Amino acid sequence: MSEPILEVKNLTKTYSNGVQALKGVSFDVKQGEFLVVIGLSGSGKSTLLRCINNLHQPTGGSIVFKGEDITRIDGAKAKKVRSKIGMIFQHFNLIPRYSVYKNALSGAMSRTSTFKSIFGSFSKKDKEKALEYLDLVGIKEKAYIRADQLSGGQQQRVAIARALTQSPEILLADEPVASLDPATCHVVMDYLRKVNRELGLTVVCNLHFLSLVREYADRVIALKDGELVFEGSPENIDEEWFETIYGDAAKEVHIN
């Protein structure tokens, strides 16, 4: 945990409908850390991750990834950068009709020419990689089953394998366990930690539950109404901070 892999400075994002989702957010992500982003629904967590890998264009500020400014890029450059940033979604977003293996392999798309990929001809190395990562998340034996026949937790593991097949240098996870039951939740989070520790991959993960934050995060940042209101280690989120971050909703959450 030394020099930052990602530097976000004064980032703003205003959507075309006038919603100000991010109002000047600054933070660093250190090489190899497991950073968790918390905040209420609508606080801008998803927007932040989507700005980082250029799925949304930031309105202002800057994002520096491995020393390179990637704030305003498009075309081939944007694709190149996206290929180095893996992403996992709340609803897994697998291709339902494709096999688990083909889903994992689709992570290699950016290294395969459009023509070759349309005919399904991926390189031998990429095929091995896809199987290797399916093995890593413990789902290799289901490689030739259709993705939509897996349970939610299994689908999310396939999504992790797909992201790893990209050979990314950082992994963004947008509420990866929000649609899973508590037990499955831990299985998926444990695989994310494994990826972080064993492969040394930097992880930025949006989370809802404070208990998970305490268990998995190296460091936490909190967003509220598009602004950064906390940055520090998970142990430092005490009662007072908790109420600052979650406002009135804090009392309800507390009962759980």
Place this chain on the structure above:
Amino acid sequence: MNKNKQVIFQSVLLDGLIFTFVVLSLLVYFVNPSEDQLLMLSRNTFLSLGVFAFSGVVVFLLNSKGIHTIGHILFAEPQLSEAVQEDVPWFKKFWGIELIVAFIIAFYASFVVTEFSFYELFSESGFLGAQRIFSSLLNPNFEILPRAILAIIETIFMAFMATVLAVPIAFVLSFLCAKNVMSGHKVLFAIYGTIRTLLNVTRSIEPLIWAIIFSVWVGIGPFAGMLALLLHSVASLAKNYSELVECISEGPVEAIKATGASSLQVVWFAMVPQIVLPYTAFTIYRWDINVRMATIIGLVGGGGIGTMLIQYQGQALWNEVGCLVLVIAVVVWVMDTGSAYIREAIK
């Protein structure tokens, strides 16, 4: 307030038209104009517009007096029309009476215009005609069966070729006229609008008309019929397909984009798998429709069994026509059942 003005405008337009229709119908009934008088277009237009303007004013006055017309009931927000709350049955309210009167007049007028006649339908000479044609149709002349089969094969292939050629064209067009694909940029949106409009115009012209156009262009025969079907199929399929593209779920699209894939890869990996089955279902259905249409198109010189049918009909050879009708019925029934079966299976 703005909404209020819009409601007034809409109800004046709709009720104005209804009132005009009622007044003009009564006028025709009582004045009983001659054909010459009916053909005086400019004078009649002037008269109609006058009645329409007058009706509009009447409707406006009625509504402002709190007497609600059909348009008001249809377009006004519930809270705007107090009429809803009153405890009077609908047919005793003004709009109910307006509806009933307009409907009765329209129904009576359609009797007169279509020359509806129980006498013709059930008179003795009428019965004789019916007997003659049915007895011939039910005694088909099977000598022409071999030629009928060749002709219907021609028709089926005409439909098949039109469908097959239409699929790739409609496939490409369907992405170009899908709102979610094309809304990213002004230029894209302009292309979307242009293609949509062209397709709508093409689709609104019946294949029968296209067949007439192409039979002059490339000569009477199956080729003209195939071109007509092709054009219509492209327009229809592109619309069906693009609606499917528009309800693609965004998740996989975003996920594939996030891997750094190119736009074509996103289309191929994230969009196509979501639509391929419904595409197939629509395509099979289109082929089925095309076989039926190909028969009709044949009637105006598009080749195939339709052309054969119109030739025998022209010579009043009803036994031969009977044979052709039978062949068509069998093939259409088989196609219909088969395609429904396949579509059910791939759901």
